[in-house]
Amino acid sequence: MDVTRRVFLRAGGLALCSFGLDPLFLNRAAYARRAPVIGRSGQPILICLFQRGAVDGLNMIVPHGDALYYRERPRIAVPRQAVVDLNGYFGFHPSLAALKPWWDNGSLGVMHAVGSPDGSRSHFDAQDYMETGTPGRKSTPDGWLNRYCSHQREHHETPFRSVAFGPELPRILSGRAPSLAIADLHAFGIRAGNRPASDKITRAFEAMYEGAQTGLLATSAQEGFEAVRMLKSVDPTRYSPENGADYPRSPLGRTLLQIAQLIKADLGLEIAFADVGGWDTHVNQGAGDGQLANRLRDLSQALVALATDLGERMADVVVLTMSEFGRTVRENGSAGTDHGHATAMLVLGGPVQGGKVLGRWPGLDPANRFEGRDLAVTTDFRDLFGEILDRHLGGTELSGVFPDHELSPARFPGVIKG
């Protein structure tokens, strides 16, 4: 299936005019040894947070203006007086209250009734579809963010272009374009007890992989060592958040802190990705307080800390939350919600056309629900993602990113400022 080798793509524009192996490798190797000149402000950055487990969009962004919402959820509806009203009809869950100032200044938007054209209610399948960007097609080998990087070569070559935080590369970033998976920024590199031993071993491996060696192993290793060197020069162990930002001591808080670090290090980061778990609230999910409220509080505190810490840099950053599907409109027998269809996503950052709930609201009327029970999808997630790639990251080679779906500005939900 893969005709083009990744290394061609990595070699940038040159691959277009030459398909000989060695010149590209050599060119690439030469490139890797050049001092990185990447730090320029104005580099647009996308941070994706995947809420694995399917977040209840209806309790995150509450349609408190609809009596049906309260009728369908007698035990778990967020009380009207607790909702942080946004526009008279929708409101934030009270745990998101800390984000209200960003809504008010227009840098936080909400996309509601968004999701997949595929009706699967399997976490497994739906996550897969959202990451491959090909709903209904399971055999897609790579993720859409990786395809974006493969096709969109107008970017500084840096090992830090796309980084996933976690032990493995998630599906969304796997594929031919190089992506780093970093479990912990502070531990990235060769670790052998102490610093001198690590340096010694690093030196030996570098010598082995360098120079006369060509091919993927050599270029990847050089990229790795380049990344290690670049990281060392910014010393990730010493970092203090700015502007009094206070990251929660949760996995998400730690991850966003590291992302902020990477952004400020000016290492050429374009795409950061992280998972946030704990949204599969089948039982006792709670209303204004409780299980879901705690997860949302962690999310909003971490986002607030990030936005505060990055300060002016948020002008170049868009944070997007995503989740494989939403949950049932009606609460279930155990005061929770089961797997549904459409959900809500948050979009935060300077370039965001915020202060609005975007998308067409299908309403909660059973006649308008998906299969008579779930919130219908009125925005295909690919149109939302596509708009961000196009208008925020400035992508120009997007036709291959969502192979089954033609991106058209006419269908963009309007989440990025024009």
Add this chain to the structure above:
Amino acid sequence: MRFIWVLMVAGMAGEAAIPGSLTGQSMAVDTGSSSVLTPRDSALHVLNRLAYGPRPGEVERIAKAGVQDWIRTQLASDRPDDRALARAEPRYAILDMNPRELAARYVEEQRERKREKEKKETEDQPRMEGPPPEGRRLAGELQQLAVIRGTAADFQLREVMVDFWTNHFNVNLQKGLDRALVPAYIEHTIRPNSLGRFEDLLLATARSPAMLFYLDNAESVAPGAEPPSRRRFMRFPPPERKNQPKGINENYARELLELHTLGVDGGYTQQDVINVARILTGWGIARANQIGEFEFHDWAHDEGEKVVLDVRFPAGHGMDEGVRLLKLLANHPATMHHVSRKLCARFVSDEPPDGCVDDAVAAWERTHGEIRQVLLAIFQSPEFWAPAAKRSKIKTPLEFMLSAMRAIGAEPDTTPRVAQAIARLGQPLYLQASPAGYPESQDEWVNSGALLQRMNLAVALAGGSMPGTMVDLDRLTPVTPDYRRLLDAIDQTLFAGTMSPRTREAISNEVKDEVDPQRGRALAVGLALGSPEFQRQ
């Protein structure tokens, strides 16, 4: 059939001949060009491809005894029991559990978990994702068993083929009931059929509960079909299912054609997919008492007429037409080509030359898909022996870890630590979400983060600080203050004397001033395992 010219040429192609190591039928293989593999090259090559790399002394042994003989013993159908395996396996409780037992455990565990959860909700703790502890323990055991077998087995080719087919017919341990079904899938569906006939293997996977659940065929019913009325006299009637399936599910049908048999360009249409799904309606999983076992549901089967690949399946048939279909698919020319090509990508080269694929297809046709014969054809093809094929493939994380342990005679213990290390390198066993399985090509495995991780693991393993392994470097080479002798020994054992000058120099530079020879040896071995040539096979 093409024959291989086997002859001995020492000192050709720049390879160092080791006098005295070549006796009797030791031979090099002429590939028709001027380049020739020495017996040691050949031994290393087959150990890298048909096995998970050489153990200390193995290259010598096989070069001496004859590479072709070794291949024949790996392919023999009447092999004696694998004694190494027999010693290692009994420590695994999971081998003694039958699928019903596991499934029942799983169901009980889910109930227990639900009760726990309900109790805990008031305590307001964020919920943990992932399988519960018992499930995780069993999953770890299953993964580690693959590590043990791959490291210890003498019958290496079987372990390689079990891995190949498990990946070809991928399922996911993390998807619901599959947590309970995958152990039996590996033991009873894949392992016994891994070197038999492809048709039998395909049929076995088609009726395996793990596959039926993973690709949703168990949910696929003829439109309008209703299960028979609840059996009232049962003491515990099965509960009404929440989402009773209402029609066909194309998932398995599509992957069966696209991945398992014909291949994506195999010439089938969307209508074929639909009709395959209709033919396979009713292939399901028993619930209640027999949970975890295959069951054909008459009531769910679509009895209408279907046409697949221009072949008519007349109305009025039941499970038999599914068997007929699978046999048709198993030996369809597109399947032979697709699967042969995949085998060649595994054994010869990521982009396999047509020659070996044609040889494999010819053997398939001749033997009606005897996997042993197809493999033999590949191992006898000139492309397999071409000098260009040598070290042309990058090891997958599994291959890297297993070959590193074998190379230095390390032994994994029963904890799932090594399996976890392989997961950290990007290949968590039995947990690939995509039905396409893990990729074979180097593009997918080589990335900077993963490479650094491999180097770390190499150094930790050789230094004896990798958890879950027992290492005794004396098996590889005795401690010596002479770093040149040390490097020679490592070069011979790990690389059959083909270590690159660059790697040798880099290691020498770091170890020559090491005052503690014990430490120097560990460092040199670690660096060698992390070297570019050790990433290749």
